[in-house]
Amino acid sequence: MNSFTEENYLKAIFKLSQKTNDGVSTNAIAESLETKASSVTDMIKKLSEKKLVNYKKYQGVSLTKKGKDIAVSIIRNHRLWEVFLVEKLNFKWDEVHDLAEDLEHINSKKLTNQLDAFLEYPKYDPHGDPIPDKDGNIHRHQDITLADLKLNEQGIVVGVKEHSKSYLNYLESINLVLGTEIKVKEVVDFDRSMSVTINKENTVNISHQASKNLIIKRS
Amino acid sequence: MNSFTEENYLKAIFKLSQKTNDGVSTNAIAESLETKASSVTDMIKKLSEKKLVNYKKYQGVSLTKKGKDIAVSIIRNHRLWEVFLVEKLNFKWDEVHDLAEDLEHINSKKLTNQLDAFLEYPKYDPHGDPIPDKDGNIHRHQDITLADLKLNEQGIVVGVKEHSKSYLNYLESINLVLGTEIKVKEVVDFDRSMSVTINKENTVNISHQASKNLIIKRS
DNA sequence: ATATATTTTTAGATTAGTCTAAAAATATTT
DNA sequence: AAATATTTTTAGACTAATCTAAAAATATAT
Secondary structure, three states: OOOHHHHHHHHHHHHHHHHHOOOEOHHHHHHHOOOOHHHHHHHHHHHHHOOOEEEOOOOOEEEOHHHHHHHHHHHHHHHHHHHHHHHOOOOOOOOOHHHHHHHOOOOOHHHHHHHHHHOOOOOEOOOOOEOOOOOOOOOOOOOOEHHHOOOOOEEEEEEEOOOOHHHHHHHHHOOOOOOOEEEEEEEOOOOOOEEEEEOOOEEEEEOHHHHOOEEEEEO | OOOHHHHHHHHHHHHHHHHHOOOEOHHHHHHHOOOOHHHHHHHHHHHHHOOOEEEOOOOOEEEOHHHHHHHHHHHHHHHHHHHHHHHOOOOOOOOOHHHHHHHOOOOOHHHHHHHHHHOOOOOEOOOOOEOOOOOOOOOOOOOOEHHHOOOOOEEEEEEEOOOOHHHHHHHHHOOOOOOOEEEEEEEOOOOOOEEEEEOOOEEEEEOHHHHOOEEEEEO
16 A cells, blocks of 8 residues: 555656656656755655655656556546536535545445446536546646637637645636637737626726637637 | 654554553454554654653553544544545545545544534444544444344434444445344344344345444434 | 552653655666 | 755654563452
8 A cells, every 4th residue: 555645646747747758857757846955766666665756866767557547546536526526516616625634545347437436427526527437547638828819719628737725716706617618809919918798798908818718629 | 743653553543542541452453453552652652752651561551642633633534534535535434444544544633624614514424434523523323233222222323333344335235324223023043033024114134243233322 | 647549740761654865776868 | 067955865853652571559368
């Protein structure tokens, strides 16, 4: 068995490798887990002993098959629990992350799969992140954001790239939730802010900072 | 915040004080948590520092109000999760204990109360143990077991005093589940075994060991 | 009431995970 | 290519929770 701490390292390494393709650096892991580089080195050695990561001194680290399987299954747990909290227990999408961080470490294949069935095999969590299936397959959205849309193009909001409470609250305050239809009415050249129409009803102004974190499916 | 370990000590002390009324002994705690007396002494000192237990060397230990509140809320969590696992995720009553041991430590009043509401405020868990309410009140069953019933008396099975997989499996194999109506048809004097009729249908023989662990409500 | 047995506590060591400070390796600049 | 900066690793220390072995306190038996 692996400790919560080990699992959190595996998850962090998995998420960081998504971005880089390359080996993940000690410092990147330290930053992501809000710990010190020396602690990371220690833990990497331990994970390497357990054959969960590939590691050569000073060369960065990558997950082995075994390590990746664990990371993916924890992410699966996390996202299923988020769905449960929102769909069944009436939590808001900005309230579920921390609880899911704890729940994800409850280690039972049966629990995970029964929960999945109970929720009717959801494909995405409340933030639009894809839920890995039983076999660890992840169907990612195409990486198109609102900021990529040109004048008069339209799409459906299918996810967010930034998960902070403040961003999620802001989106909700302007009625921008998953499934919302959005159309670009104006693009301001100098700061890349946009005017967009939401659900063919109201029009709002959105900063580039906000639009580049909104994942869109063209429609 | 308290660690899982601290919470488990509080829970163990709470359960042991139910039985004794008196202060709980170091050895009793050690046995219940499958650890050593010396470890218990160390932890008791720590809990005492935190004002969660009353402790005087060599005099046994008892919970303070604060300690008791924590213990009860963990038991509430445990039993609510057991209901969830059985009612919503189709677990059997002999499969849920270990998972609930983990889930009980997820610390969120909101989660607990929303789960309670989602389950429609159950009063008992799948083994008939009472679920403490929001304010920590516990409505215990009267302590009558099948072994207390006389010839021709009858009652409803409302709980078990022994939670081992083997006992629970045995009960299920003879169709003895919560809610079953049971009537004493014969009591064998020398070994106190009984013949009982289950749901007015079939009649089975039950050892004293089995009957004294079955909690009954007279009917 | 003294001797013996049991229980509880203390002393000192161990393991997991973390940290700081310094050393070693790698990367960047001039 | 040497000097400087950055990153990574090592060395050694700390805390939480545990353990074994021995000492101290309490309980039981004769």
